Amino acid sequence: MNHVLKNIHHEYDLKHILHPFAEFPRFLNEGSRVFDKAEGAYVHDVDGNKYLDGIGGLWCVNIGYGRQEMADAIAEQVLTLPYYNTFTDMSSVPASALAAKLAQLAPAGLNHVFFTTGGSTSVDTAVRLAHYYFQANGQPSRKLIIARENAYHGSTYLAASITGITRNYTGFHTLATDQAPLVHHVSCPNVYRPFDGMSEPEYCDALIAELERKISELGAENIACFFAEPIMGAGGVIMAPDGYHRRALEVCRRHDILYVSDEVVTAFGRLGHMFASERLFDIIPDIIVTAKGITSGYIPLGATLFSDRISRAIIDDGVFAHGFTYSGHPVACAAGLKNIEIIEREVLCGHVRKTGPYFEQSLANLKDLDIVGDVRGRCYMLAVEFVCDKATKQNFDTSAEIGRRVALEAYRRGLIARNVGDFIILSPPLILTKEQIDFVADTLRASVLKVMDELKNAGG
Ligand SMILES: Cc1ncc(COP(=O)(O)O)c(C=O)c1O
Structure with missing residues (x-):
């Protein structure tokens, strides 16, 4: 790229892109x-x-970048079938093949996939699955969501509300700060900063007791789901005390609350496994949220994986009126399949x-x-x-x-x-x-x- 063009791109960018999370006074001075x-x-x-x-x-x-095989798989899919929808009874070869592959890789019982466009829409989809599930199985009052302070779950209205990084709320209305909040947060489980100098096991007990208190305060009959990342990402790569996830899952099970594991960052190898929930933290959640590494970022895609139990309730009920034009986009799914093939082969x-x-x-x-x-x-x-x-x-x-x-x-x-x-x-x-x-x-x-x-x- 020549020098003149370089400057033009800096200028175009500064003038025309609203950058997510940029600190504007400084950004306007320094550019991108x-x-x-x-x-x-x-x-x-x-x-x-x-x-x-x-x-x-x-x-x-x-x-990693510059994979010829990814370029070829994407190009081939663009030429073969660049788009078809997955609404109602429509589907495509890459969408069905990737769904089957994800079901094969996921922990046992998570055999169902809803394709989205990224992490935030996968998070939103998890909530809609949870709400629909409880509506269908005769517990329509279960709507509330419990998440953790400091967690990042995305930037749609709903995902931004489930996010517990309160500085992100500045200038916005959220469903966590509403008069009758849909989303409630419990403490961030951070082994580096336990409550009052507690030992790790004491700290874990205290966090689990807090979760129990929050559930009884809200009423289990009003709670649909609990969101947790295996390791918190954007909040600062925060590690929970040993046993926290397993015990939080047990609490959720006891109160019939669905456990949503947000693996947008942790899935597809980052922690040494295709999914971290079961292999590293000994839990099989009800729902796993994915995006990012599913295509290694070559093409946007997200996928929400969910259990047979949720699927059965939804299918028995009728119509799940939720979907995106690009749910199961054939090119994105072809990229996902090739990406997973590379992760496995290498x-x-x-x-x-x-x-x-x-x-x-x-x-x-x-x-x-x-x-x-x-x-x-x-x-x-x-x-x-x-x-x-x-x-x-x-x-x-x-x-x-x-x-x-x-x-x-x-x-x-x-x-x-x-x-x-x-x-x-x-x-x-x-x-x-x-x-x-x-x-x-x-x-x-x-x-x-x-x-x-x-x-x-x-x-x-
Ligand atoms: C754990 C987690 N969940 C959800 C999201 C939202 O994903 P996206 O930016 O693709 O909407 C992110 C993004 O960084 C994330 O780290």
Whole structure:
């Protein structure tokens, strides 16, 4: 791309795209980073710089960039049947084949798929399935949703309300802040910051007791479902105490509340398995929400997987009046099938299980730095949290923008790492070599040291 065109793209972007989550005063000054090509784990910007993509696009490019096979599968499907709907009695070969493949990969009993356009619409679909299910089985009062503070579930009206990151509510009405809220939040289960210095098992007991209290306060007969990510993503790669998910599922079962596992980030290999709920957390939820890694981001697609029990109730009842023009889009489903074929053939889950512990340890080594309070997560879903006092775990003043400054330093050194407040999040393609993992860890260390130097020079 020539220089004139580069400038034009920066200008077009600034003038015409409303960027999700941009901090506008700064953004308007600095503009955007415009990328124009990518291969493997690397992306290139229009100014000719190359970066290791530590965030896999946005937790999604699991198989890496530039796969010829993906291009061929997509092109072939465009030529064969670029579109057909899945409403009423319509379907297509890729949609039915991908649904069967997902049912084969999913935990036992989750044999049914509703195709969507991404994570948020998969989350919305999970709620509509839950509502319809209870309506059909004679419990129409079950409408309420319980989710967790700090969880991110998306940006449609409903998914944004299930999201428990309250700073995202600024300027909006949500169904969590309504006069009669549809969505209720319980505490974020964060082993790094347990209540009042509790041990991990005590903290788990307290969180489960809180869930029980919330259920009795709302009345189980009014609650449809509970939403939980296996590991919270955008909230800061937050790990729940050991046994939390299993116990939360038991509570849900006891009260006949459907358990929705949001695996938009964790499915399709990021934690070393096609689905994390059962393999890592020992739960078989009623509904699993997916998107992102289902096509490795090559084409938008989401899928909500649900149990035989839910399917039976819905099918016995009549018509599920919910759907999107692009539900089961043939090109997206063809991309999904090829993506899964690549993950399986290249044993990417095995690669993640093999290299994941090395990645975890490489980042954990950063804990020797004064401002690194916590390094957490699993495999290819990791975060580093900065604190100004390790003993008290006190965060820096937000105006110091430590996370952002570290991310910028990393960027200058050729690594894309994402900061959310004072966390640095890493979710790279699932194909990293040991050398690339070393580059990520070394670059982060140099970036943190640079920011620490600046703090020292500023007398901080
Ligand atoms: C756990 C989780 N759920 C849902 C979503 C929403 O997905 P989408 O942005 O595809 O609508 C995201 C997006 O990051 C997510 O991380």
